[in-house]
Amino acid sequence: MLDSHDQTDRIAQILDAHRGLEGPLLPILHAVQEAFGFIPETAIPQIAKALSLTKAEVHGVVSFYHDYRSAPAGRHVLKLCRAEACQTMGADAVADRIKTALGIDWHETTADGRVTLEPVFCLGLCACGPAAMVDGRLVGRVDESVVAQVAK
Secondary structure, three states, rough: OOOOOHHHHHHHHHHHOOOOOOHHHHHHHHHHHHHOOOOOOOHHHHHHHHOOOHHHHHHHHHHHHOOOOOOOOOOOEEEEOOHHHHHHHOHHHHHHHHEEEEEEOOOOOOOOEEEEEEEEEEOHHHHHHOOOOOEEEEOOOOOOOHHHHHOO
């Protein structure tokens, strides 16, 4: 983990790399998350100042988009589809069983740091619902056995 000075320097490098880009906030946030695995709270004022935005505006964007994290994710990220097609195929019951098996709720990480559970709203596998994404890999017709894949 970088100390606060190194973190500030890395964010400054990211801001410099996006200088002159039209509408740079989202690409900057993606780059910061790529660099650190999440958007550190200390990055928000630095980004806001560089873009002449308020801290509230930057925080609002970070908190609005589900793909941005304000804390590090677990070693595995399990995203379960919450869209209507998957719901009709039993996704709600599967999600409840998975949350129970992991002992966490949406946007939480297991105490051992193994798994982060996130909702997504359509993975494009509607014909194979319920769908999930495990560490960036799509899985169709998912059930609670997916927990075994992330238990490693």
